[in-house]
Amino acid sequence: MTMRRLLAVCCMLALLASFGLGLAEEKKPVTLQVSIVETDWLDAWEDGMKPAFEAEYPWITLEAVSLGEEKRIFHATRAAANDLPPVLQTDVGGIYYELIDAGRILDLSGYEAAASIPQSYKDAYTYNGVLFGLTQGAAFDALYLNMAILKEAGWEAAPANWDEFIQCCKDVMEKTGKAAVTVAGAKSTTIWMPFETILLNVAGETLGAGVYEEQIRKGTLDVSAFPAVAERLDQLAPYMMTGSSQNTEDDVTAVMAEGTCAMAIAGNWTANNITNAIATATGDIANALMIVPPFNDPGKKVWLAATPESAIGVSKVDDPGLAEARDIFFEWLYRPENFKWIQNARGTLPVLANMTADQVVLPDAVKVFSAATQDATTFSMSFNNVTETVNLDIQTALADLFSGNATGAQTVERIQALYSADPLIK
Amino acid sequence: MVVMNNSTKRLAREPAANRTPFQRRRSVTGVLFLVPTMLLVGVFIVWPLIDVIILSFYDWNGVSTTMSFVGLENFRSLTDLPGFWEMASGTVVYAAGVTALTVVISFFVALGLDKKGKGRINRSFLRAMWFLPCLLSMMVVGILWRIMYNYNTGVINNLLAAAGAKPVNWLETYGVTRWAIIVASVWAQLGMCVVIFLAGLQSIPTELYEAAKIDGASGLQRFTNITFTMMAPSITINVLTTSITAFKMYELPLTVSNGLPGYHTRLLTQKIHDLGFKAIDLGRGSALSVVLIVVITVISIVQLTYLRRREDIY
Numbered sequence: 001m002t003m004r005r006l007l008a009v010c011c012m013l014a015l016l017a018s019f020g021l022g023l024a025e026e027k028k029p030v031t032l033q034v035s036i037v038e039t040d041w042l043d044a045w046e047d048g049m050k051p052a053f054e055a056e057y058p059w060i061t062l063e064a065v066s067l068g069e070e071k072r073i074f075h076a077t078r079a080a081a082n083d084l085p086p087v088l089q090t091d092v093g094g095i096y097y098e099l100i101d102a103g104r105i106l107d108l109s110g111y112e113a114a115a116s117i118p119q120s121y122k123d124a125y126t127y128n129g130v131l132f133g134l135t136q137g138a139a140f141d142a143l144y145l146n147m148a149i150l151k152e153a154g155w156e157a158a159p160a161n162w163d164e165f166i167q168c169c170k171d172v173m174e175k176t177g178k179a180a181v182t183v184a185g186a187k188s189t190t191i192w193m194p195f196e197t198i199l200l201n202v203a204g205e206t207l208g209a210g211v212y213e214e215q216i217r218k219g220t221l222d223v224s225a226f227p228a229v230a231e232r233l234d235q236l237a238p239y240m241m242t243g244s245s246q247n248t249e250d251d252v253t254a255v256m257a258e259g260t261c262a263m264a265i266a267g268n269w270t271a272n273n274i275t276n277a278i279a280t281a282t283g284d285i286a287n288a289l290m291i292v293p294p295f296n297d298p299g300k301k302v303w304l305a306a307t308p309e310s311a312i313g314v315s316k317v318d319d320p321g322l323a324e325a326r327d328i329f330f331e332w333l334y335r336p337e338n339f340k341w342i343q344n345a346r347g348t349l350p351v352l353a354n355m356t357a358d359q360v361v362l363p364d365a366v367k368v369f370s371a372a373t374q375d376a377t378t379f380s381m382s383f384n385n386v387t388e389t390v391n392l393d394i395q396t397a398l399a400d401l402f403s404g405n406a407t408g409a410q411t412v413e414r415i416q417a418l419y420s421a422d423p424l425i426k
Numbered sequence: 427m428v429v430m431n432n433s434t435k436r437l438a439r440e441p442a443a444n445r446t447p448f449q450r451r452r453s454v455t456g457v458l459f460l461v462p463t464m465l466l467v468g469v470f471i472v473w474p475l476i477d478v479i480i481l482s483f484y485d486w487n488g489v490s491t492t493m494s495f496v497g498l499e500n501f502r503s504l505t506d507l508p509g510f511w512e513m514a515s516g517t518v519v520y521a522a523g524v525t526a527l528t529v530v531i532s533f534f535v536a537l538g539l540d541k542k543g544k545g546r547i548n549r550s551f552l553r554a555m556w557f558l559p560c561l562l563s564m565m566v567v568g569i570l571w572r573i574m575y576n577y578n579t580g581v582i583n584n585l586l587a588a589a590g591a592k593p594v595n596w597l598e599t600y601g602v603t604r605w606a607i608i609v610a611s612v613w614a615q616l617g618m619c620v621v622i623f624l625a626g627l628q629s630i631p632t633e634l635y636e637a638a639k640i641d642g643a644s645g646l647q648r649f650t651n652i653t654f655t656m657m658a659p660s661i662t663i664n665v666l667t668t669s670i671t672a673f674k675m676y677e678l679p680l681t682v683s684n685g686l687p688g689y690h691t692r693l694l695t696q697k698i699h700d701l702g703f704k705a706i707d708l709g710r711g712s713a714l715s716v717v718l719i720v721v722i723t724v725i726s727i728v729q730l731t732y733l734r735r736r737e738d739i740y
Contacts (some may be wrong), residue, residue: 072703072704073703073704076703077703077705079488079489080488080489089607094705094706095487095488095489095706098487098488098489098490099489100489101489102489102491102733104489149481186684221678241578242577242598243576243577243578243597243598245598245686245687246572246597246598246683246684246686255578258579260578278472286713340713342718364696387705388704388705388706389700389701389704389705389707392700392705393508393509396508396509396685396686396689396692397660399686399687399688400686400688401601402689403595403598403686404598405599405600405687405688414508418508
């Protein structure tokens with residue numbers, strides 16, 4: 001009898017426990033705002049990532065915000081309203097350092113996802129000991145070539161050094177009547193590329209890796225000590241397509257799709273767009289080539305600027321349910337099988353150490369480029385080392401150069417003045 | 427403009443104690459009607475304005491919990507900004523150019539639309555056509571003109587090429603780009619001025635023209651002495667509103683030329699945005715806003731004083 005009673009009590013306890021567990025599993029629905037989606041992987045987000053995540057975690061609804069907007073401005077506005085999205089893109093400097101100091105962007109060291117990112121990328125996104133972003137990929141300067149136009153100009157292979165590059169520009173303009181090279185001048189990151197790649201290849205041997213970054217960071221880099229920089233800027237400017245200083249990245253893609261320009265200097269993150277644009281213009285993807293900008297002297301090695309791309313971080317939220325959803329999503333995002341959506345949609349170079357070869361699907365042009373970056377000496381892109389104010393003014397100086405309104409020497413002088421304008425350097 | 431008739435003037439003069447219950451009820455009703463508007467103006471205009479003035483004396487990044495008082499340093503350091511004087515003079519030239527061209531062109535367009543006669547295109551249709559650009563957002567107008575000004579594919583250079591002329595680099599040439607933007611702005615703002623001028627023209631009594639005609643006044647005399655003088659209030663409104671809009675313009679130069687070449691078409695409003703939201707330097711951004719507010723206020727008062735005096739003469 002006692003045993004039967006005991007059994008009954010145990011059964012009741014087990015029933016209550018399972019009921020309790022059942023209640024615990026009933027999650028309160030949460031809408032998680034994420035400010036990370038970019039237009040170049042919007043399809044991957046809508047068709048793949050969002051449905052996959054919501055199927056796995058049905059109580060969490062993902063809401064992408066700030067799509068197509070300038071993220072820094074969006075985050076500044078939301079920060080002012082004390083309403084930062086729980087998962088957000090982060091960048092080096094500016095408002096993000098202020099948010100870290102204010103304890104509103106959190107340290108990611110404790111997340112499992114952080115283990116899959118190489119240490120050098122984590123170092124770039126560490127401020128005052130706080131790891132505030134896991135990068136989406138590695139960003140490099142690249143030169144995209146429409147080989148059909150180059151062949152028309154008598155070039156069977158891509159130029160291999162600065163002299164060949166300038167000769168190639170000249171041949172394209174004279175023999176085909178088309179524009180030689182373009183750049184997205186409306187974006188400070190991209191208009192910076194031709195200048196910095198020239199500077200690196202001129203000054204790289206003298207300064208050596210590490211010194212350049214250090215001098216930029218301290219505002220002590222003397223660009224005018226390298227007269228070849230101004231000379232090369234003067235050599236390049238006449239071959240820049242008219243209107244380049246006003247181009248957005250989409251404009252560059254459009255120009256390449258129209259087949260009116262032979263080459264484009266752009267970031268590797270637009271690889272898919274530009275190579276497909278060249279394929280559209282020529283009818284064959286094989287005509288699209290992506291190379292490390294050959295701005296080196298003949299016989300010298302090539303120097304390349306690289307940077308971790310915008311990263312993804314998390315902000316402080318008070319609601320425990322929302323915080324849990326944020327953490328679940330963040331860890332989910334950096335699993336290789338999920339992160340590949342972003343990786344492959346953008347065609348960027350792989351950044352996750354635990355991603356398998358079959359998960360990386362890159363366009364052929366990017367694969368070749370990826371291999372070539374291994375042979376180049378890589379500098380940290382100085383774009384990240386100066387304040388937004390300096391960036392905007394340097395963008396203006398370079399736009400003047402490429403629109404024929406300033407000489408190389410004037411441009412170098414303006415940039416030098418901005419570099420030296422402490423305390424504007426971070 | 428507030429028009430006071432005799433009874434409202436008397437009501438305003440009378441002490442509250444002497445008013446009848448009916449008059450008191452009317453005053454309360456009037457105040458109640460004003461409350462929603464005053465609330466909206468207070469919350470969305472007066473409060474932010476005071477906030478901007480306060481912020482202009484502080485160094486603050488919009489995020490930090492501490493703000494440091496810097497006195498007038500934000501104002502002083504404005505002139506250290508690269509291209510500041512070019513932006514300031516550019517803003518004045520832009521505002522003056524847009525105001526002058528918009529008011530003059532719209533005046534003559536209104537005169538043309540006011541004319542009646544056989545064989546003319548339907549006036550309502552034409553008015554609607556002139557007004558159409560006003561319905562578009564400035565961003566849309568900016569993008570439209572940016573596409574039209576494109577050096578390689580823009581319709582303007584295509585027309586020039588068809589006429590055998592050389593293409594013009596509308597968006598990257600000093601001197602040209604500013605006027606390219608002024609033209610786009612005039613196109614966008616013309617319709618509203620035309621409507622105001624048309625209303626003014628239609629309020630001129632026809633008897634004045636008939637009497638002048640009988641007295642032997644020529645067409646030019648009738649225009650200068652009747653039309654132009656009677657249009658004084660409309661001119662005042664159009665000059666004021668157009669110049670204020672031009673000084674505050676932000677979207678159009680940004681979308682058409684991105685403020686290039688150099689700082690040539692970068693208006694102060696764009697710099698306010700760059701300082702406040704890109705450089706996260708809210709103190710200096712606010713200081714520049716305050717400067718712009720003062721400039722607009724002074725210019726508006728000068729315009730109003732001069733134009734009102736002209737109205738009073740007639």
